[in-house]
Amino acid sequence: MALLTRPRPSTKATSAAPAGVRRGRAAVLTAGMAAGLVVIAVVSGVLGAYEIPLSDLFASVLHRAGLGGHELDRVAESVLWDIRFPRVVLAVLVGASLGCAGALMQGVFGNPLADPGVIGVSSGAAVGAVGAISLGLTFLGNWTIAFCGFVTGLLTVAAVYVLSRGGGRVEVVTLILTGIAVNAFAGAAIGLLMYTADNGALTGITFWQLGSLSQATWPKVLAVLPCALAGLLVAPRYARRLDLLALGERPARHLGVNVERLRIVLILVVALLTAAAVAVAGVIGFVGLVVPHLLRMAAGPGHRFLIPGSALGGALVLVAADLVARTAAAPAELPLGVLTALLGSPFFFWLLRATRRKQGGWA
Template sequence: MTAPAVNDASVQASPASVVGSGRRGIPWALTGGLLLALLVLVPVAAGLGAYPIPTGEVLSSVLHRTGLGGTALDRVPESVLWNVRFPRIVLALLVGASLGCAGALMQGVFGNPLAEPGVIGVSSGAAVGAVAALALGLNFLGTWTVPAFAFVAGLGTVLLVYVMSRSGGRTEVVTLILTGIAVNAFAGALIGLFLFFADSAAVSQITFWQLGSLSQATWPKVLAVLPCAVLGLGLAPLYSRRLDLLSLGERPARHLGVDVERLRIVLVLVIALLTAAAVSVAGIIGFVGLVVPHLLRMVAGPGHRFLVPGSALLGALVLLAADLTARTVAAPAELPLGVLTALIGSPFFFWLLRRTRRRQGGWA
């Protein structure tokens, strides 16, 4: 018996390649809604904090700085806005967009809606690099030492996972996941050793970094993340159609001209670039890359043409809102951002598992 032919018509009819006819307008409406929400939340976040600044004054200062009118504020509020608040807001947008987009790519590459960037070891590898720099007291790059070590270690870990999972010139998804799990476990052991031998001051720094935070945001850190984020976010949408074809299965995707192995290599590197850059400056912030693509997929469908850039927008919005909550809900204290996203993301993930199980009639 011959296998049924796979052609462009079947791809166009597949649920993974296009948004359903009843949802055609939803992506555009969602995009507009997300952009509007960002435009509203940014000045609000800039005005809230230990030193409150009215939203009108925030907008006036922005217009003045951009040469579109407005008036400059007094020295103190102007300094708070442009040296403290705006670097943190921009960094939150970049980190959130990077994690959200990386999560959408990860789930598309692995064909698993429960995958997230940490699966391939990039987060734990970056953590090892940062913890090593802190525990050993390394400071030869000044304030850049910890982010630089985290970024290089994160990328190096992903490359190690990929090389170890290859066999016969190919990489199977299951092998890649299992290798990532093993490397994550080994990285956790290394972090434990560094914590055991570190002094109390280093342990405090390591704990703070692992909990995730944007409290150390500066314009130089924004400029450090910006090239990686722009490159990764610019490349990701170019592979949307191939991800839709890959969702049909590896064999049909190959028949339709997709070089599956090359696609997987490129996207794993893009995921590593986005995640390592985000983790290097913000610490470990979980659940954003897992939850954000799910929210969009439930509303707009599985098509990656919207899902990839939409996840970047929603990720930026979610992390900015989470950071605003983290620094205001317990003022003057500040909640660790990674703890807050985990507290919110974990119940949602549990609900998602229950919902999926009910719809599928069980997993047995």
């Protein structure tokens, strides 16, 4: 009888939250991340080698907005508006681009472990940027490196896409394997460019490869802005179709999704977002991989929240990481890409194990 009367483990405990609760959770997460982003952005303005009190920061912002306040002394004003704020804005743009690109990539490949780096956009963009540094190209002034990175990034995606096409469609496995081959080729190209570069360029390349926002200026912000905005505005339109793609290619097509066209558009958007981010900030890993993953665990896999949520989350993570990168070992500065990878990899590893255990596999 003991067997019969023993309470059965509740099925509720293993089940997902009802739809209403999940929507509520998405709203709370959005509000929380937005608030966190504002707070950390303000803290980023205050902290640093040149301390600017909170009251001064607000006064200066109000003054520039024409709402009262007062101007600071020249040094403080310059530190705030020429160094710190462009850096925060650039971190927001780069983080949002990487987070959004990660969410799109995972949706397109139907694999929670996919990453913009997988299909070779990152390394493709890196080839262009390294080439521009190493050859000393300046035909577009400040925009040269970003532009070259973007062009080679797009070329790489186009090449990967064409090479992995067969019979009128793209198989995910072929695409990913082609991405690996292209990554190897891009690595060799970067190696070659570095081998031929002079010492000054070499330092620049190395620094850039580690990933950093320390060279942030308003022109750089302007260089990323069009690409990032275009990508971020287009991406949410495809949320529902990405949900359907989770059923598989054929079932998605049976539900009216033009799968092939969806893929092409989203891969272009991913290229746009990633290449823009990589071109100005170097290779910053883990943001595009873990942010969507975390949000999916917290608020479910629906892309209508996941895509804008990952953009917001990516911005939050990168602004916070950049604050740590430039204050943790002051006056020295840690490379941002190294920091995110250092913190992110073990965390991601743990995340993988936990999710896999909970889901009982990835299928």
